Amino acid sequence: xxxxxxxxxASNYNHLEKMTVKELxxxxxxxxxxxxxxxxxxxxxxxxxxxxxxYRMKKGGxxxxxxxxxxxxxxxxxxxxxxxxxxxSHNLVIGIIAGGDSAIRKAVEFAEDSTTQCWKDLxxxxxxxxxxxxxIAASGTTPYVISxxxxxxxxxxxxxxxxxxxxxxxxxxxxxxxxxxVGPEFVTGSSRMKAGTAQxxxxxxxxxxxxxxxxxxxxxxxxxxxxxxxxxxxRGTKMLMDELNISEEKANELLLKYKNVRNAxxxxxxxxx
Numbered sequence: 001x002x003x004x005x006x007x008x009x010a011s012n013y014n015h016l017e018k019m020t021v022k023e024l025x026x027x028x029x030x031x032x033x034x035x036x037x038x039x040x041x042x043x044x045x046x047x048x049x050x051x052x053x054x055y056r057m058k059k060g061g062x063x064x065x066x067x068x069x070x071x072x073x074x075x076x077x078x079x080x081x082x083x084x085x086x087x088x089s090h091n092l093v094i095g096i097i098a099g100g101d102s103a104i105r106k107a108v109e110f111a112e113d114s115t116t117q118c119w120k121d122l123x124x125x126x127x128x129x130x131x132x133x134x135x136i137a138a139s140g141t142t143p144y145v146i147s148x149x150x151x152x153x154x155x156x157x158x159x160x161x162x163x164x165x166x167x168x169x170x171x172x173x174x175x176x177x178x179x180x181x182v183g184p185e186f187v188t189g190s191s192r193m194k195a196g197t198a199q200x201x202x203x204x205x206x207x208x209x210x211x212x213x214x215x216x217x218x219x220x221x222x223x224x225x226x227x228x229x230x231x232x233x234x235r236g237t238k239m240l241m242d243e244l245n246i247s248e249e250k251a252n253e254l255l256l257k258y259k260n261v262r263n264a265x266x267x268x269x270x271x272x273x
Contacts, residue, residue, distance in 0.1 A: 003165070003167050003168060003169070004165075004166075005139060005140075005141070005165050005168075006164070006165055006166070006181060006182075006183050006184060007138050007139060007164050007165055007182070007184070007185065007189070007191045007195050008139075008184075008188075008189050009183070009184040009188070010184060010188050011184050011185060011186055011187060011188045012031075012183075012184055012186075013027055013186060016186075016187065027186060028186050028193070031185075031186050031193070031194055032193075032194065032197060034182065034183070034194070035180075035182055035194050035197045035198050035201065036201065038180050038181055038182050038198060039180055039198055039201050039202060039205075041180075041181075042178050042179060042180055042202070045176065045177065045178045045179070046178055046202060046205055046206065048176055049134075049160040049176040049178060049206070050205075050206055050209050050210055050213070052132070052158055052160075052176060053132045053158065053160075053206075053210055054210055054213045054214065056130050056131070056132055056158060057092075057132070057210065057214060058214070059130050060130050061128075061130030061131045061132060062091065062092055062093070062094060062125075062127075062130075062131045062132075063079075063092070063093045063094070063131070063132050063133075063134070063207075063210070064093075064094050064095075064096060064122065064125070064127065064131060064132070064133045064134070065078065065079055065093075065094070065095045065096065065133075065134050065136055065203075066096050066097075066118055066121075066122070066133060066134070066135050066136065066144070066145055066148045066149075067095075067096075067097060067098070067135065067136035067137060067142070067145060068097065068098035068099070068103075068111060068112030068137070068142050068144050068145065069098075069103075069107065069112060070138070070191065070192040070196050071136040071137050071138055071142070071145075071162075071196075071199060072095070072096070072097030072098055072103065072104075072136065073097060073104055074136060074196060074199050074200055074203060075095040075096070075097070075134075075136050075203065076095030076096075076097055076104060077095070077200075078093070078095065078200075078203040078204070078206075078207050079093040079094055079095035079207075080095065081207075082207055082211065083226060084225060084226045084228055084232075085211075085222055085225055086211040086216040086217075086222065086224050086225065087216065087224030087225055087226055087260065087262075088211070088216065088224070091125075093207060094125060096118070096121050096122065098111040098112045098114065098117065098118070098142075098144040098145075099111030099112075100121075111144065112142050112143065112144045112145075113143050113144070114143065114144050114147075115143045115144075115146075115147040116147065117144060118144045118145065118147055118148030118151070119147065119148055119151040119152075121148075122148060122151075122152070127152075127155075127157060128157070129155070129156045129157060131157055131158070132157070132158040132159070132160070133148065133149065133152045133157055133158070133159050133160070134159075134160045134161060134162060134206070135148060135149045135159065135160070135161040135162075135170055135174060136161070136162045136163075136199055136203075137161070137162075137163055137168075137170050138163060138164045138165070138191035138195035138196070138199065139163070139164075139165060139168070139191065140161070140163035140164070140165045140168020140169060140170040140171055140179075141165075141168060141169055141170065142170070145161075145170060146169055146170050146173055149161065149170065149173050149174050150173050153173065153175065158175060158176070159173075159174045159175045159176065160174055160175065160176035160177070160178065161173075161174035161176075161177050161178060162178045162180065162198075162199050162202050162203070163177070163178070163179055163180075164179070164180050164181060164182050164191065164194075164195040164198055164199070165179070165181070166179055166181055178202060180195075180198040180199070180202060182194040182195055182197075182198050218262065218265075219243075221239050221243075221261070222235075222261075223239065223260075223261040223262040223265065224260065224261070224262055225261070227255070227259065227260070233252075233255065233256075236255045236261045236264075237251045237252045237255055238251075239261050240254055240255060240261060240264055240265065240268075243265055244265065244268055244269075246268075251264075254267070254268060254273075
């Protein structure tokens, strides 16, 4: 089958400039509703990738996201949320974007076209065989990402990808390809829309399920979250009240003493009250 970029196909809608605001919002919403169904079809592929990553992370491996533009930014967002949410090191899940950190806010011209820079960026982290790398590219054709995945394969590093085109060059080189086929965008070619939403949903699924498998959730609670603001202190206090059946005052005292919901629970149940 020849490779066709459905993400670049003409929108199902025309004369957008003639639509009212309500029509624009309604039609965008109609398109967005299709994304979770597209993701659902890829659950078996996501499951296979997650299981393989968990196996390596339990042996000390790390997870890397590589991408350019919107895809790279989404990877960085997901990676940056893991430490505060699950209490893990900033070096456990790492997002890398073509063009470096400055590209997070402002596009770096032609950074995504390099076929050598991605591997150099990964080597800065002393990447090794226990690590896993997921290439994120809606088009599935980004040279920065494809070349990075190829070099990882050559060095016996597990590779996966998230793309929104079927049979893309990226899917063909990744060991565990995930294809979320969302079809044409509302604004033709604007893959920050449905494709970006699809990638975000899949990244949520991957990182959350990995962290649960690594024991970073108890029941349904983020017991290892970092207490970085008053909202999270309040959330942690309520967790302890529910888990230990104690007063708000006692829960807050324990939380501030042990700096962590899990530590507070363990110490309280062990008699350190």
